[in-house]
Amino acid sequence: MSARSPLTREDWIHAAQRMLVKGGIDSVRVDTLAKELNITRGSFYYHFKSRDELLEGILSDWRARATEDVILQLRNTRNSPAEQLWHLLELPFHGNTAREAAATEIGIRGWARRDKQARQAIDEVDSHRLSYIEGLLMQAGCDETEARDRAHLIYAYQLSLSLVHSNDDPAERTRRIGKILIPANEHAVVS
Secondary structure, eight states: OOOOOOOOOHHHHHHHHHHHHHGGGGOOHHHHHHHHSSSSSHHHHHHHHHHHHHHHHHHHHIIIIIIIIHHHHHHHHHHHHHHHHHHHGGGGGGHHOOOOOOOOHHHHHHHHHHOOOHHHHHHHHHHHHHHHHHHHHHHHOOHHHHHHHHHHHHHHHHHHTTTSSOOHHHHHHHHHHHHHHTTOOOOOOOO
């Protein structure tokens, strides 16, 4: 029989995120998580002072993985702004990883409807994502007003993909993304 490796802080956070997705924020409880992980509460208190600290960890981890890491990865590709936008709009179709990310995002947005801390995290993430998209559009030739308006439309479309599970074939998705990225004044922002 092999010894079980100790749980890390990240293990607890990811388990809490899964619990959030399954049952909402009220289901994220230390006892419930310990039972789910088949471990004592002592492990939790080794990593966290309180449930509130775990909740902060959920938001920080989500912010890093779903926004900061994604933007950094897209920037590091050295692709053109148009190609970065294209890849950004393809992210929701990346299989199980995308579905899990969307489910977590929906859970956090539901939580933010009644929690000030979660609402602040959502507002910061939305602002950061919109700023990134707007910057790409401006680099691609849109003026500031058009870039701001189009960034909101692109972002709303991308968020809606987590709610509307489309079974479009890849050619249909490509066609739709192309239409979304072609600005009204025909700047070349498609790949």
